[in-house]
Structures are given as structure tokens and as C-alpha cells.
Amino acid sequence: MRAAVSALVRKDLQAELRNLEAVPAMTLFTVSAFVLFHFGLDRETLQGDLASGVLWVTLLLAALLGMNRLFVTEREQGGFDAFLLAPVDRTAMFVAKALVLFGFLVVAEVVAVAAFALLLLGPGLGQALPELLLVLLLADAGLAVIGTLVGALAVQTRARDLIVPLIALPLSVPLLIAAAQASAPLLAEGGAGPLAGRWLAILALYDVVFGLLSYALFDYLLED
Amino acid sequence: MFGRGLKIFSLLSAVLVTGAFALAFFYAPEDADQGLRQKIFYVHVPLGIVTLAGFVAGGIYAVRFLRSGDRAHDLRSYVAIHMSLIFGVGALLTGSLWAKAAWGSWWVWNEPTLVSFLIVFLLYACYQPLRFSIEDPGRQARYAAVFACVGGAFVPLNFMAVRLAQPLIHPRTLSSTANLPGSVSFTFLVALVAMAVLFTTLCKYELASKTAAMQLRSIRRRLSGEDISPLADPSRRSAAPQRL
Numbered sequence: 001m002r003a004a005v006s007a008l009v010r011k012d013l014q015a016e017l018r019n020l021e022a023v024p025a026m027t028l029f030t031v032s033a034f035v036l037f038h039f040g041l042d043r044e045t046l047q048g049d050l051a052s053g054v055l056w057v058t059l060l061l062a063a064l065l066g067m068n069r070l071f072v073t074e075r076e077q078g079g080f081d082a083f084l085l086a087p088v089d090r091t092a093m094f095v096a097k098a099l100v101l102f103g104f105l106v107v108a109e110v111v112a113v114a115a116f117a118l119l120l121l122g123p124g125l126g127q128a129l130p131e132l133l134l135v136l137l138l139a140d141a142g143l144a145v146i147g148t149l150v151g152a153l154a155v156q157t158r159a160r161d162l163i164v165p166l167i168a169l170p171l172s173v174p175l176l177i178a179a180a181q182a183s184a185p186l187l188a189e190g191g192a193g194p195l196a197g198r199w200l201a202i203l204a205l206y207d208v209v210f211g212l213l214s215y216a217l218f219d220y221l222l223e224d
Numbered sequence: 225m226f227g228r229g230l231k232i233f234s235l236l237s238a239v240l241v242t243g244a245f246a247l248a249f250f251y252a253p254e255d256a257d258q259g260l261r262q263k264i265f266y267v268h269v270p271l272g273i274v275t276l277a278g279f280v281a282g283g284i285y286a287v288r289f290l291r292s293g294d295r296a297h298d299l300r301s302y303v304a305i306h307m308s309l310i311f312g313v314g315a316l317l318t319g320s321l322w323a324k325a326a327w328g329s330w331w332v333w334n335e336p337t338l339v340s341f342l343i344v345f346l347l348y349a350c351y352q353p354l355r356f357s358i359e360d361p362g363r364q365a366r367y368a369a370v371f372a373c374v375g376g377a378f379v380p381l382n383f384m385a386v387r388l389a390q391p392l393i394h395p396r397t398l399s400s401t402a403n404l405p406g407s408v409s410f411t412f413l414v415a416l417v418a419m420a421v422l423f424t425t426l427c428k429y430e431l432a433s434k435t436a437a438m439q440l441r442s443i444r445r446r447l448s449g450e451d452i453s454p455l456a457d458p459s460r461r462s463a464a465p466q467r468l
Contacts, residue, residue: 149374153367157357167354167371170347171378174385202385213377217370220290223363 001095004088008096013103015073022069023104026062030112033058034119045122049184055116056180059109060143060172066104067147068164070097071155084222094148094218101151102144109136121187128186131195135186138203139179142210146171149214152221178202226431233425240418244411252411261325266411268318270419272341275315276379278308278423279348283376286369295468298365301372302465303430305351307423312345340386344379351375355463365465438468 016022037046037054046054074080083093113136117125125132146168154163182199248266255262282305289297319338320330332338354371358364 146374149370153354153370156363156367157354158359159353159357163350163354163357166350167347170343170350171374173343174382177385198388202388206381206385209377209381210374213374217290217373220366220370 001089001092004086004092005096005099008083008092009099012096012100016100016104022066023107025069026065026104026108027111029065030058030062030108031115031119033061034116038120043120046120047122047187047189049180051116051121051187052180052184054120055113055183055187056139056176058116059105059112059139060169060176062108062112063101063105063143063147063172064165064168066101066108067151067168068154068161070101070148070151072160075155080222090219090222091215093222094152094215097151098144098148098214101147102140105140105143106137109140123187123189125187132183132186134200135179135182135195135203138200138207139175141207142175142203143172145207145211145214149210149218149221152218156221174202174206178206226428226435230425230428230432233421233428237418237422237425240414240421244415244418247411247414252408253405258326261322264318264322264325266415267419268315268322269412270416271311271315271318272337273416274419274423275308275312276341276344277420278304278311279344279379280376282308282372286372286376289365289369290373295365295465298369299431299434299465299468300427301369302355302463303427303434305348305372305375306464307427307430309345309348309351311419311423312341312348315341316345336383336387340383343382343386344375347375347378352463356461359461361466434464435468438466441466 034054037058038044041050041054043050074083084090113125113132150164150168150171153167154160157163178199182196182203185194185196244266248263252263252266254260282301285297285301285304289295289301319341323332323335323338324330351368351371355364355368358367
């Protein structure tokens with residue numbers, strides 16, 4: 001299992017390094033979205049819950065781009081068939097793809113959060129960074145898990161690009177609520193407020209529930 | 225296959241729904257604050273509860289389909305979710321009317337039960353498009369079942385997250401029935417049972433009609449000897465399961 005997962009992850013990272021498809025698109029999208037928010041809201045700087053909302057909606061929409069691309073090459077280039085021929089556990093595909101999506105999200109967020117701090121955020125980020133990182137990582141895990149499931153679900157349908165956002169957006173509402181509420185005090189004017197534990201608990205619960213569920217259900221999404 | 229008991233269920237739901245309305249108008253006391261407008265409570269709340277229960281039931285049938293591979297469970301899961309969507313529209317509309325009457329606006333964002341219901345409804349609104357966009361019937365059934373399982377788990381989790389995020393105005397119906405006068409909670413329970421029986425009856429009708437149509441199609445196919453499967457004719461494609 002571990003060998004299969006690491007082989008799949010290596011393959012995906014190599015393909016991404018050669019093509020530069022998903023991650024650059026996600027980062028460019030976030031920066032453009034910040035510019036749009038600047039003009040749409042007509043604000044020089046943002047703080048508190050507005051900043052947190054803008055950041056999380058942008059990250060969520062950027063994650064949709066990654067989810068959309070995640071399985072496209074597998075389907076178009078016959079990756080699914082090759083994987084099913086290999087004598088490995090099918091869940092290896094789920095674990096590998098979730099790890100890859102998680103990695104894409106983390107890389108994109110390194111740029112996106114820095115750009116957000118430079119372009120839009122009023123208060124400095126330095127003090128709140130460790131807590132914000134924790135929230136980001138927990139939310140990324142949830143997005144990676146449901147993104148992998150929804151991506152695999154949608155890639156075999158005729159309307160792939162429509163199905164991913166339609167299903168993933170309502171599914172990620174609890175994540176958005178918890179992440180935005182948890183990071184709102186961190187981005188507040190006049191020093192970061194304390195981090196509320198219950199939002200982290202919701203994020204962790206979401207990750208665990210949907211992680212186990214996707215782990216159990218993913219087999220059925222691969223063809224026999 | 226699903227036709228048994230239809231008559232009894234139809235009679236039972238007619239009696240119970242009429243009884244619940246009669247109780248709501250003639251037995252339950254008039255609300256001191258909202259007067260007659262409060263009567264919508266006996267329609268709206270059972271509709272909402274039955275809708276959510278129907279979504280969860282759709283998830284349970286989906287699990288059973290995935291475990292057994294029996295297409296009848298896929299059909300049950302489809303019908304439960306389909307019927308819940310219709311009941312869900314009813315719950316949203318009655319809720320909106322009641323919100324206008326009681327709180328003075330059609331939609332209230334700081335109301336967790338309303339908002340989480342809407343999110344669940346939006347998620348399930350994608351169930352039919354998802355089914356429709358998969359052509360192979362076996363894959364359609366499996367993918368729809370995966371979606372239904374995820375949705376079934378999402379319902380309670382989503383309610384928890386939204387509820388924590390906001391202050392409460394909407395009364396918690398099931399946990400606060402203890403504070404209601406006996407006649408109100410009795411009427412409410414009758415209305416809830418009536419709505420649940422109505423839901424079951426309508427589901428049975430849809431199941432019976434769908435299986436009858438399937439049988440008819442297969443008999444026709446056998447008679448004519450040619451392939452008139454729904455896949456062959458794109459204008460007759462449907463999101464519903466086509467074969468058992």
C-alpha cells in the first residue's frame with residue numbers, strides 16, 4: 001500500500017512539474033480574486049471577519065480548480081485502466097490523490113496567503129501566523145478529502161466541470177463556516193484575538209468523518 | 225413488486241392527514257402571540273423533519289445497494305431522495321411564509337435551521353443532474369449511491385456546524401416539546417406521523433409506477449424483439465434508474 005501510494009504521488013508530482021497545470025492556475029486565480037475583491041468591495045485594506053471571509057471564499061474557489069483537474073489525465077490518458085491492472089489496493093489511489101491535492105493546496109496557499117497579506121490585509125500577519133497555519137492545514141485536509149471524492153465522482157460524468165462545483169460547494173460549507181470563524185479573530189485589527197477551540201474541533205471532526213467515509217466509498221468509484 | 229399495501233397506505237394517509245388538519249384547527253389552542261398564523265407549524269415542521277429523514281433514508285438504501293448490488297435498493301434510494309426534494313420545496317416555501325408572518329421577512333440569514341436546510345437542499349439538488357450526466361446504468365447507480373452516502377452523513381454534520389455558528393431564534397422543536405401544552409405536542413405528533421405516512425405512501429406509489437413502467441418496457445422489448453432501451457434513444461433518457 002505504502003509503495004503504491006508513494007509511486008502514485010511521485011507520478012502526479014512529476015506530471016505537475018512537467019506540465020505546471022493545477023498549482024499555477026490556483027495561485028493566479030487567488031491573486032486575481034484578491035484584485036477583484038479590492039475593486040468589488042472598494043476597500044484599501046480588510047480586517048476581521050471580512051478579511052477572513054474574503055480569504056476563505058477565495059481559497060475554496062481556488063481549490064475547486066484543483067479538484068477539477070485532479071483526475072482528468074487519469075481518465076484521458078488511461079491512468080485508471082493502468083492502475084486497475086496493477087495488483088494494488090484501490091484505496092491507494094484515494095490516499096495518493098488526497099495527498100497530492102493537499103500538497104497543491106499548501107503550495108498555492110503559501111503564495112495566496114502572502115499575496116493576501118501584502119495586497120489586502122490591514123493588520124500584520126506575523127503574530128497570528130502559527131494559529132492561521134493550523135486552521136489552514138485542518139481545512140486543507142478536509143478540502144483534499146472531499147475534493148478527491150468529488151473529483152473522482154465527477155470525472156466520469158459528461159458534465160464534469162459543472163458537477164464539481166455544484167457538489168463540492170455545498171459540501172464544503174461546514175468547512176468554510178468553521179475556517180472563516182476560526183480565522184476571523186486572528187485577522188482582527190489591534191492584535192490577534194484568541195483562537196476558538198470549537199471551530200478547530202469542527203474542522204477536525206469534518207476531516208475525520210469525511211476522510212473515513214471517502215476512504216470507504218472510493219472503491220466504488222473505480223471501474224471493475 | 226412494490227404494489228402491495230398501496231390501498232391501506234393511501235387510506236391511512238388520507239385519514240391521518242385529514243385528522244392532523246382537523247386537530248390543528250379545532251383541537252390545538254390558538255397561539256397567544258401569532259394567532260391563526262401559527263397553524264402553519266403543523267405543516268412546516270413535519271415537512272422539514274420528514275425531508276431530512278428521507279435524505280438519510282436515501283443514504284441508508286444507498287449503503288445497502290453498495291453492499292448487496294441489488295438494483296431495487298438503488299431505486300428505493302432514488303425515490304426517497306426524489307420525494308424528499310419535493311417535500312423540501314414544500315418545507316422551504318412554508319418556512320418562508322411563516323418567517324414573513326412571524327419575523328417580518330421572507331428569509332432570515334441568522335437562523336441556523338433555515339440556512340442549514342437550504343445548504344442540504346442545494347446539495348441534494350445536484351443528485352439528479354449527477355445521475356443524468358452518467359450514461360452507463362451500472363455506473364450511474366454506483367456513483368449516485370456514493371453521493372447519497374456522503375449526503376446522508378453530511379446532513380447531521382452540516383446542521384451541527386451551522387448551529388454552532390449562529391445564535392438561536394428558531395425553536396428546537398423536538399427538544400422543546402416538553403415546554404409545549406399537551407394538546408399542541410399531541411397535534412404536532414399526529415401531524416408528524418401523518419406526514420411520514422404520506423411520504424411513505426407517495427414513495428410506494430412512485431416505486432410501483434417505476435417498476436410497472438420497467439416491466440412494460442421489458443415486455444415490449446421482448447415482443448418487438450428490437451432494442452428500445454433508453455440508452456438507444458437519447459430523447460427518453462432520464463435520471464431515474466431504468467432497470468432492476
